[in-house]
Amino acid sequence: GAVVSQHPSRVICKSGTSVKIECRSLDFQATTMFWYRQFPKQSLMLMATSNEGSKATYEQGVEKDKFLINHASLTLSTLTVTSAHPEDSSFYICSARPGTGSTDTQYFGPGTRLTVL
Amino acid sequence: QKEVEQDPGPLSVPEGAIVSLNCTYSNSAFQYFMWYRQYSRKGPELLMYTYSSGNKEDGRFTAQVDKSSKYISLFIRDSQPSDSATYLCASTRSNFGNEKLTFGTGTRLTIIP
Numbered sequence: 001g002a003v004v005s006q007h008p009s010r011v012i013c014k015s016g017t018s019v020k021i022e023c024r025s026l027d028f029q030a031t032t033m034f035w036y037r038q039f040p041k042q043s044l045m046l047m048a049t050s051n052e053g054s055k056a057t058y059e060q061g062v063e064k065d066k067f068l069i070n071h072a073s074l075t076l077s078t079l080t081v082t083s084a085h086p087e088d089s090s091f092y093i094c095s096a097r098p099g100t101g102s103t104d105t106q107y108f109g110p111g112t113r114l115t116v117l
Numbered sequence: 118q119k120e121v122e123q124d125p126g127p128l129s130v131p132e133g134a135i136v137s138l139n140c141t142y143s144n145s146a147f148q149y150f151m152w153y154r155q156y157s158r159k160g161p162e163l164l165m166y167t168y169s170s171g172n173k174e175d176g177r178f179t180a181q182v183d184k185s186s187k188y189i190s191l192f193i194r195d196s197q198p199s200d201s202a203t204y205l206c207a208s209t210r211s212n213f214g215n216e217k218l219t220f221g222t223g224t225r226l227t228i229i230p
Contacts, residue, residue, distance in 0.1 A: 041125075043205060043223050044161070044205070046217055093160050093161070105151055105163060105166050105218075107163065108160040108161045108162070108163075109160050110159055
């Protein structure tokens with residue numbers, strides 16, 4: 001159980017275009033989903049926390065107008081990187097926590113590798 | 118000072134050896150402690166999850182938390198080449214709702230056949 005999927009697994013785009021990444025919890029409902037970014041040989045950096053039906057909470061230094069997060073249902077959250085630039089190239093990983101009031105931990109997706117040319 | 122400190126390694130040990138991975142943390146409010154394993158180009162996979170101080174064992178893996186010294190450890194017995202990965206420790210105040218995880222930098226481990 002506790003499977004989280006991401007799509008696409010890899011995307012290459014031109015500078016200035018927008019890219020949407022989907023995160024789905026496959027066998028549980030996730031009230032809260034988290035989006036992370038990981039640069040090579042570095043740890044995961046939390047970008048934002050997303051709750052179903054409400055606005056995401058962004059970490060300091062993360063531009064909310066550039067990284068649009070939508071959490072429209074209890075099993076789906078999307079991250080859109082708008083007007084992508086080469087410095088946005090990174091490994092984007094989502095995680096999901098089962099249900100409200102749950103004391104279970106976060107389960108991670110397999111990640112999406114974004115390359116901006 | 119980072120809230121969770123972890124030696125990035127790399128760490129190489131021969132197959133069959135006992136591996137010891139460690140983290141320290143500074144936030145006294147942390148109550149939950151996790152170890153994740155991350156293979157190259159993959160998302161982190163939860164290995165161990167403990168609450169407060171004490172030991173927890175799962176097969177070849179043992180997680181240990183000492184809150185008095187703010188020290189977190191993961192031991193791997195009879196290490197296998199398939200254990201080669203990056204191991205990330207993480208802590209949180211509460212495992213409830215929006216509470217976020219704070220990660221260490223990760224330790225790259227290689228088991229030599």
